Amino acid sequence: xxxxxxxxxxxxxxxxxxxxxxxxxxxxxxxxxxxxxxxxxxxxxxxxxxxxxxxxxxxxxxxxxxxxxxxxxxxxxxxxxxxxxxxxxxxxxxxxxxxxxxxxxxxxxxxxxxxxxxxxxxxxxxxxxxxxxxxxxxxxxxxxxxxxxxxxxxxxxxxxxxxxxxxxxxxxxxxxxxxxxxxxxxxxxxxxxxxxxxxxxxxxxxxxxxxxxxxxxxxxxxxxxxxxxxxxxxxxxxxxxxxxxxxxxxxxxxxxxxxxxxxxxxxxxxxxxxxxxxxxxxxxxxxxxxxxxxxxxxxxxxxxxxxxxxxxxxxxxxxxxxxxxxxxxxxxxxxxxxxxxxxxxxxxxxxxxxxxxxxxxxxxxxxxxxxxxxxxxxxxxxxxxxxxxxxxxxxxxxxxxxxxxxxxxxxxxxxxxxxxxxxxxxxxxxxx
Numbered sequence: 001x002x003x004x005x006x007x008x009x010x011x012x013x014x015x016x017x018x019x020x021x022x023x024x025x026x027x028x029x030x031x032x033x034x035x036x037x038x039x040x041x042x043x044x045x046x047x048x049x050x051x052x053x054x055x056x057x058x059x060x061x062x063x064x065x066x067x068x069x070x071x072x073x074x075x076x077x078x079x080x081x082x083x084x085x086x087x088x089x090x091x092x093x094x095x096x097x098x099x100x101x102x103x104x105x106x107x108x109x110x111x112x113x114x115x116x117x118x119x120x121x122x123x124x125x126x127x128x129x130x131x132x133x134x135x136x137x138x139x140x141x142x143x144x145x146x147x148x149x150x151x152x153x154x155x156x157x158x159x160x161x162x163x164x165x166x167x168x169x170x171x172x173x174x175x176x177x178x179x180x181x182x183x184x185x186x187x188x189x190x191x192x193x194x195x196x197x198x199x200x201x202x203x204x205x206x207x208x209x210x211x212x213x214x215x216x217x218x219x220x221x222x223x224x225x226x227x228x229x230x231x232x233x234x235x236x237x238x239x240x241x242x243x244x245x246x247x248x249x250x251x252x253x254x255x256x257x258x259x260x261x262x263x264x265x266x267x268x269x270x271x272x273x274x275x276x277x278x279x280x281x282x283x284x285x286x287x288x289x290x291x292x293x294x295x296x297x298x299x300x301x302x303x304x305x306x307x308x309x310x311x312x313x314x315x316x317x318x319x320x321x322x323x324x325x326x327x328x329x330x331x332x333x334x335x336x337x338x339x340x341x342x343x344x345x346x347x348x349x350x351x352x353x354x355x356x357x358x359x360x361x362x363x364x365x366x367x368x369x370x371x372x373x374x375x376x377x378x379x380x381x382x383x384x385x386x387x388x389x390x391x392x393x394x395x396x397x398x399x400x401x402x403x404x405x406x407x408x409x410x411x412x413x414x415x416x417x418x419x420x421x422x423x424x425x426x427x428x429x430x431x432x
Contacts, residue, residue, distance in 0.1 A: 042430040043313070044306070049424045050299045051317065053283040053414045054273040055264070056345045058290035063253040064142035066405030069110070069225070070253045070288060071126060072162075072215035073207035074118045078325055078411055079286055080259040084215050087148050089135050089202040090227055091193045091249035097186040097231070104230040104241065106178025108171040108203070111224025115217030116164045117407045118329055124162055124216070125208025127154040128171060131201040135250060142252030144288060144404075150204045157208070162216050168224065182229050182244075193249070203227075214329075215407045222247035255288040255407065264291070270345050281417030282322055285398065287406040294341065295396040297424060300385055307430045312386075314427040315379040319360075319398075320418035321372065325411035333408055336360040336398040338376060343393035351396070353380050360398055373421060374398070382426070 063070075069086040076082055108128060132149040135142065158171045181199055184190040190199060219225050226245040233242070259265045263279035266272070273294060276283045283293040295317070303312075326332045338351040338358040351358040360376035381396060400406065415422045 040431065044428045044430065045425060046303075046306075046428055047420075047423050047425045049297055049302070049426065051415055051422060051424050052296040052298055053276040053412060053422075054294045054296075055267065055276075055279065055284045055291060056273055056294050056341075057264075057267050057270060058292070058345075058347075059270045060143040060145040061288070061290050061404050062141045063144045063255065063288065063404050064137075064251060066253060066402075067220055068113055068115060068253075068405045069205070069218040069220060069251060070215055070255060070405070070407060071205050071207060071218065072118075072124060072213065073211040074214060075212050076118075076409070078262075078282075078284065079289070079291075079409055080257045080262050080264065082215065082255070082257050082289070082407060083207060084253055084255040084288065084407060085204060085206045086218070087131070087135060087142070087146070087202065087204045087252050087254065088248050089131075089197075089250045090200065090246045091196060092244075092246045095185050095191050095196065097182065097229075097244055098233055098242075099186065100233050100235050101182075101186055101231045101242070102234060103175070103179050103182040104232060105175065106173045106182070106227070106229050108173055109168050109224075109226055109228055110171070110205075111168045111219035111221070112164045112166055113217045113219040113224070114164050115406065116162065116214050118214040120162045120164060120214045120216075120329075122161075122211075122213030123159060124211055124213045126158045126160075126169075126171065127206045127208065128156050128158075128173065129154045129204050129206060131204060134197055134201045135252070142250070144253060144255045144290065146252055146254065148202070148204070154206075155203075159208075162214055164216060169218075173227075178229060182231065185244075196246075217405075220248050220251055253288065253405075257286075257289050273345070276412075276414040276417075281414050282325075283412045283414065285410040285412070287400060287403045287408050289407070291409075292397045292399060293410075293412050294345070295398070297382070297385065300382060303386070303426070303428065306428065310428055310430040312379055312382060312426055313429050315377070315382045315424065317360075317376040317378045317424050318422060319374045319376070320413045320421040321362075321374065322411035322413050322417075325409065330409065332362055332372075332410060333400040334362050336374065336376070336400055336410075338378070338381075339397050339399060340381070340394045341397055348394055351378075351381055353377075371421075378424070 070084040071086050073083045129150040135148050190196045226247040229244040232239050267274050284291045285293050340348040342348045360374045
């Protein structure tokens with residue numbers, strides 16, 4: 001019912017709204033002329049519907065299909081201590097090395113993929129550990145909460161200043177570690193993945209305990225990230241150096257936060273909703289950790305108190321990001337995707353319209369004065385809520401398309417904290 005009049009009135013609505021802005025129309029509306037229709041039309045712009053914000057956290061999110069390793073650690077005023085480590089299982093397309101080959105050295109090459117978050121000018125540490133157990137999963141995915149045991153003492157620690165604009169970071173590994181694997185492959189003791197896993201179940205790369213810098217993105221492709229053996233064949237007339245590579249077979253990022261002493265500490269499970277009124281008028285979004293802002297419109301059905309004979313022409317949600325929570329080293333996502341969650345905070349579906357999926361975009365108008373907002377068309381969701389039977393308790397969330405491969409946070413101001421820049425505006429046409 002609500003959408004059926006949209007195309008018919010689209011042209012006249014523009015005219016009506018323009019006149020409404022320049023004239024003192026009675027009863028906050030006006031009548032369309034008889035040239036258009038014999039029906040009286042009033043168009044109202046309403047911004048008094050309540051917008052309820054809360055923060056929830058997914059129990060786990062898939063990180064084994066993110067196409068990026070996320071490694072690093074930093075302290076954040078909003079999100080606490082953010083720590084991300086990578087777990088790798090390695091394999092080769094062929095387990096074959098010349099019988100006369102002699103190992104020179106072995107190194108782990110991590111290809112930068114240009115992504116970073118927070119301060120890259122600070123010194124970082126990477127600790128490379130052997131896995132005690134093989135990476136295991138009950139399904140075909142690994143999650144940000146997956147646990148795989150690893151040796152306490154690292155094979156090697158690398159201290160460095162990240163340079164994400166460079167090609168790669170090279171970490172030299174102990175000769176004895178490489179020699180054992182290299183000789184077993186050369187001597188045909190390792191001939192396939194399974195025999196390789198008997199010798200090396202995998203590696204994990206952990207940030208330093210005292211790090212407070214950046215989380216860096218590294219490539220997962222075989223061209224950019226690999227375990228490389230450098231070797232020679234002494235019997236040759238000219239002794240050239242050769243390489244043999246073992247690349248990533250599977251991986252996941254374990255990303256977690258220590259929120260001790262922060263409002264987020266109140267969230268104990270996925271069904272807990274931390275109201276913005278309980279967290280200083282803000283709500284939280286952060287990639288890879290599972291925190292998202294839940295959005296509800298408790299009073300939306302009060303629109304029927306105005307008139308039951310009408311149609312929604314437009315419904316746009318404006319949300320103000322907290323000014324103090326973003327910067328050049330902690331940028332905002334330019335675009336967010338709209339999803340619904342059910343009453344248990346389980347992901348339900350992505351919101352779409354007749355053209356495409358629905359997205360929220362960041363408007364940077366008057367950014368000099370911090371007048372920036374996310375603009376999200378929510379007419380499809382509002383229409384659904386007004387016509388659904390039976391009623392449901394589903395709600396909206398906003399997440400970026402790379403939610404499971406980034407660590408970016410967005411802190412939203414609720415209506416009161418934003419001085420009502422965060423609001424729902426509905427354009428409603430009443431016909432009688």
